Amino acid sequence: MTGESYAGHYIPAFSWKIVESNNTFNLKASLIGDPYTAALTQKTSMYIVPEALNILDDSNMPQIAALRKNCQESLAADIMKSYDICSAIMAYIEAVSGGVYAYDQRIFSVDWDPVENPVINYFSNQDAATLNQIYASIHVSDSTKIPVFQMSNGAVSEALMADHMIDY
Numbered sequence: 565m566t567g568e569s570y571a572g573h574y575i576p577a578f579s580w581k582i583v584e585s586n587n588t589f590n591l592k593a594s595l596i597g598d599p600y601t602a603a604l605t606q607k608t609s610m611y612i613v614p615e616a617l618n619i620l621d622d623s624n625m626p627q628i629a630a631l632r633k634n635c636q637e638s639l640a641a642d643i644m645k646s647y648d649i650c651s652a653i654m655a656y657i658e659a660v661s662g663g664v665y666a667y668d669q670r671i672f673s674v675d676w677d678p679v680e681n682p683v684i685n686y687f688s689n690q691d692a693a694t695l696n697q698i699y700a701s702i703h704v705s706d707s708t709k710i711p712v713f714q715m716s717n718g719a720v721s722e723a724l725m726a727d728h729m730i731d732y
Contacts (some may be wrong), residue, residue, distance in 0.1 A: 565594045569722070572599025573732050574677045604639060606648035608632045610657060632654055639729055647728045667708040680715050688714040 566580075567575045579594040600606065610651070611628045614620045635650035658664060690698065699705040702710055 565591060566596070568597035572596050572601040573724075573727065573730075575599075576601075576732060589695075599732075602730055603729040604636070604650070605731075607653060607729075608635055609651050614657050614661065614664060619664055620657065624656075624660060627656060628653065641731050644726060647725065650729065684699050684715055 565575055565579055575594055575596050579591060582589045611624075612618055615624075625728055631653045635646065635653065636644040638649040656664045687695070687698075698706060699707070
């Protein structure tokens with residue numbers, strides 16, 4: 565079972581349930597790339613690497629401290645609003661650095677197309693028989709969702725928003 569980022573919220577739980585189920589399923593391994601498991605820690609620590617790389621300096625630290633405090637207080641007050649408030653730290657880093665992407669300080673202005681397009685193209689450029697075979701092999705051939713495959717989904721993201729700032 566594999567996933568990345570937000571999968572850090574559910575892959576460990578799914579994997580553990582499979583293990584607990586007396587091996588009804590033959591789970592060999594779980595893998596999570598760049599897991600989003602500790603929301604408060606991740607959101608309030610985003611400044612550490614840019615600071616170490618001298619993208620941020622001492623003049624930025626009072627604002628970072630204020631944003632961290634706002635994040636922590638918002639989480640206690642209203643978890644639904646806390647995600648946007650806590651994301652202000654990343655927005656601040658991007659603004660003062662001239663566009664450094666907070667998750668990878670080596671790059672500016674992330675373009676997800678080179679990452680997403682091969683996957684989208686793979687699912688889009690298959691004939692119906694091959695696509696049905698792929699869906700059968702990943703156990704979604706009975707899906708009523710149209711399209712069956714979608715790289716991301718705003719409705720799913722919105723439905724999970726209440727869960728976003730809860731640590732795994």
